[in-house]
Amino acid sequence: MxxxxxxxxxxxxxxxxxxxxxxxxxxxxxxxxxxxxxxxxxxxxxxxxxxxxxxxxxxxxGRVRRALVDMLDPASPLYVAPRWDPALWRWLIGFARYCxxxxxxxxxxxxxxxxxxxxxxxxxxxxxxxxxxxYRTEGYYDVCATESGLEGARHEADVLQRHGYGPETLNGDELRRREPALGPRTVGGVFYPEAAxxxxxxxxxxxxxxxxxxxxxxxxxxxxxxxxxxxxxxxxxxxxxxxxxxxxxxxxxxxxxxxxxxxxxxxxxLVQPGKGYHRDIEIGPNGAPKLGIACVLNESSVFCTPMGTRVRFAGTMEFSGENEVVREARLRQLTRAARAAFPDLGTARPVSEWCGLRPVSVxxxxxxxxxxxxxxxxxxxxxxxxxxxxxxxxxxxxxxxxxxxxxxxxxxxxxxxxx
Ligand SMILES: Cc1cc2nc3c(=O)[nH]c(=O)nc-3n(C[C@H](O)[C@H](O)[C@H](O)COP(=O)(O)OP(=O)(O)OC[C@H]3O[C@@H](n4cnc5c(N)ncnc54)[C@H](O)[C@@H]3O)c2cc1C
The missing domain is CATH 3.50.50.60 (FAD/NAD(P)-binding domain)
Known part of the structure; x- marks a missing residue:
C-alpha cells in the first residue's frame, strides 16, 4: 500500500x-x-x-461497599490495599459515584x-x-457455587439479553453434564455463546x-x-x-x-492500576482438568481458560498502586477457587505464575x-x-x-x- x-x-x-x-x-x-x-x-x-x-x-x-468490607482480606476477589494514597482514594470515591x-x-x-x-x-x-x-469461538460458562451468585449471574444475563446477546441459563445438572470436570458445588450458571x-x-x-x-x-x-x-x-x-x-x-x-x-x-x-494474577497448570492426571471450554467462577471471578496443553487460572482485582509485587495469598486464592469448582484439580506445580496491571477507568x-x-x-x-x-x-x-x-x-x- x-x-x-x-x-x-x-x-x-x-x-x-x-x-x-x-x-x-x-x-x-x-x-x-x-x-x-x-x-x-x-x-x-x-x-x-x-x-x-x-x-x-x-x-x-454495591461494588465499593463490598470492596471496603473485604479490604482487610487479601484473599477477597476485589482487594484495596489499606494504605494512604490520596489519588487512589479520590479515584475510589469517583468510581463509587458511577456504581x-x-x-x-x-x-x-x-x-x-x-x-x-x-x-x-x-x-x-x-x-x-x-x-x-x-482462537476458539465456542463461548464460555459463568459457573456459580451459591444461590446469590446465580441470582447475580441471571441478572447479568438478562442485561446482556436486552442488549442483543444470547446467554443461556443452566441448572447445576445441565452444567455438569456439559462440563463434567465441575464438582457437586456447582448450583448453575450461564452459557455465553458469543464469547471467544x-x-x-x-x-x-x-x-x-x-x-x-x-x-x-x-x-x-x-x-x-x-x-x-x-x-x-x-x-x-x-x-x-x-x-x-x-x-x-x-x-x-x-x-x-x-x-x-x-x-x-x-x-x-482517571485510571488506576488494577492488579491481576495468573497461574498456568498443565493438563494431566495430577494437573488441571481437560476443560471443554472456558469457565468463569462467578463468586471468585477466576477465569479458567484452556490454552493448548494447559489451563490458565486468572483473575482477582487488587488496587495497591503501580507495582508488580506478587502476593502469594492472591496466587493461592486462584488455586483455592479452582479446586472448589474442579475437585479433581491435582497438585502439580504451576508452569507459569504472573501478575499484570489493568488500566481501570473511573x-x-x-x-x-x-x-x-x-x-x-x-x-x-x-x-x-x-x-x-x-x-x-x-x-x-x-x-x-x-x-x-x-x-x-x-x-x-x-x-x-x-x-
Ligand atoms: C489477570 C488478568 C486477566 C485479564 N483477562 C482479560 C480477558 O480475559 N479479556 C480481556 O479483554 N481483558 C483481560 N484483561 C485486561 C487486559 O489484559 C488489559 O485491559 C489490557 O492488557 C490493557 O492493554 P494496554 O495496551 O492498555 O496496556 P498494557 O498491556 O499495560 O500496555 C501498555 C504498555 O505501555 C508501555 N509503556 C508505558 N510507558 C511507556 C513509555 N513512556 N514509553 C514507551 N512505552 C511505555 C508499557 O511497558 C506497556 O507494555 C486481564 C487483565 C489481567 C491483569
Whole structure:
C-alpha cells in the first residue's frame, strides 16, 4: 500500500498500542510503535484470553461497599490495599459515584454494540493475517457455587439479553453434564455463546508481525520521555535514547502508566492500576482438568481458560498502586477457587505464575480519542478488564479518528468527558 497518510507515533506496545499501530498501518499511515520494554510486557500477554463481548464494566451497584468490607482480606476477589494514597482514594470515591444501575445501562448502550464489532473484527483479522493463537469461538460458562451468585449471574444475563446477546441459563445438572470436570458445588450458571477465547501472547505476536509486514516500524526497549508540541500541535515524541521521532499525530497507549505523559498536557486520565494474577497448570492426571471450554467462577471471578496443553487460572482485582509485587495469598486464592469448582484439580506445580496491571477507568468505559486543546494528540486507555476484548476495535476507532477525522463510536469514550 502506498503511504500517503499521516506519520503517527504510537506510545506503548500492549494489545491497545499494537492494535492501533496495526489498523493505522492498514489505513495508510506511516507508523512507529515505541515500547519501553518488550511488546506485551504489561497486562496484554498474561491475561485470561477471553473475548467477553457485551459485558458491563466493574462499576456495579454495591461494588465499593463490598470492596471496603473485604479490604482487610487479601484473599477477597476485589482487594484495596489499606494504605494512604490520596489519588487512589479520590479515584475510589469517583468510581463509587458511577456504581449505579443507570450508569450500568449507559455503559451497556456503549459496550454492547462495541462488543459485536469486536467479535467480527477478531474473526476478520485472525483469518486475514493467519494468526495462530488457539482462537476458539465456542463461548464460555459463568459457573456459580451459591444461590446469590446465580441470582447475580441471571441478572447479568438478562442485561446482556436486552442488549442483543444470547446467554443461556443452566441448572447445576445441565452444567455438569456439559462440563463434567465441575464438582457437586456447582448450583448453575450461564452459557455465553458469543464469547471467544485465545492465547493472548500468541495473538499479540501475530498482530505485531502483521503490522510489521504492512510497514509499521516497531522499536522495543526504548521509552518515550516527552511528547513534542509547538503552538498547540504535536510534532512527535522524544525517546530516552535521545532520538526525536517526528509525527503528525501521537497516540498514547500506555495503559495504567498513562498519567505522567498525559499530565504534561493537563488532561485528567482517571485510571488506576488494577492488579491481576495468573497461574498456568498443565493438563494431566495430577494437573488441571481437560476443560471443554472456558469457565468463569462467578463468586471468585477466576477465569479458567484452556490454552493448548494447559489451563490458565486468572483473575482477582487488587488496587495497591503501580507495582508488580506478587502476593502469594492472591496466587493461592486462584488455586483455592479452582479446586472448589474442579475437585479433581491435582497438585502439580504451576508452569507459569504472573501478575499484570489493568488500566481501570473511573467510570468503567475506555478513554479513547483526541485530547482537547492539543491538535494531533490522542489517547487510548482505561479498558480495565476488557482490554483484549476491545483491543482490535479500539485500534480501528483510533485509526479512523486519526486518518479520517471521525468515528461516531468514539463519542462516549472521549477523554474530555471528565473535564
Ligand atoms: C489477570 C488478568 C486477566 C485479564 N483477562 C482479560 C480477558 O480475559 N479479556 C480481556 O479483554 N481483558 C483481560 N484483561 C485486561 C487486559 O489484559 C488489559 O485491559 C489490557 O492488557 C490493557 O492493554 P494496554 O495496551 O492498555 O496496556 P498494557 O498491556 O499495560 O500496555 C501498555 C504498555 O505501555 C508501555 N509503556 C508505558 N510507558 C511507556 C513509555 N513512556 N514509553 C514507551 N512505552 C511505555 C508499557 O511497558 C506497556 O507494555 C486481564 C487483565 C489481567 C491483569
Amino acid at each position: 502506498s503511504r500517503s497518510g499521516p506519520h503517527v507515533a504510537v506510545v506503548g506496545g500492549g494489545v491497545i498500542g499494537v492494535s492501533v499501530a496495526y489498523h493505522l498501518t492498514r489505513a495508510g499511515a506511516t507508523v512507529t510503535l515505541v515500547e519501553r520494554d518488550r511488546i506485551g510486557a504489561g497486562a496484554s500477554s498474561g491475561n485470561a484470553g477471553t473475548v467477553s463481548a457485551g459485558h458491563p464494566p466493574l462499576n456495579r451497584p 449505579t444501575e443507570e450508569h450500568v445501562e449507559h455503559c451497556m448502550r456503549v459496550m454492547a454494540p462495541l462488543g459485536k464489532d469486536a467479535l467480527a473484527l477478531f474473526d476478520e483479522v485472525i483469518a486475514e493475517e493467519r494468526i495462530e493463537c488457539g 477465547t485465545l492465547d493472548p501472547a500468541r495473538f499479540l505476536s501475530g498482530l505485531v508481525r502483521a503490522a510489521r509486514q504492512r510497514g509499521c516500524v516497531v522499536r522495543e526497549r526504548v521509552a518515550v520521555s516527552e511528547v513534542l508540541e509547538r503552538s498547540g500541535r504535536v510534532r512527535g515524541v522524544r525517546t530516552t535514547d535521545g532520538d526525536a521521532i517526528a509525527a503528525d499525530a501521537v497516540v498514547l497507549t500506555t495503559g495504567p502508566f498513562s498519567k505522567r505523559l498525559a499530565e504534561e498536557f493537563r488532561i485528567r486520565i 467510570d468503567g468505559l475506555p478513554i479513547v480519542g483526541p485530547v482537547p486543546g492539543v491538535d494531533g494528540l490522542h489517547v487510548a486507555t482505561g479498558h480495565g478488564m476488557l482490554g483484549l476484548t476491545l483491543g482490535p476495535v479500539t485500534g480501528q476507532i483510533v485509526a479512523r479518528l486519526v486518518v479520517d477525522g471521525d468515528d461516531p463510536r468514539a463519542e462516549p469514550l472521549a477523554p474530555g468527558r471528565f473535564g
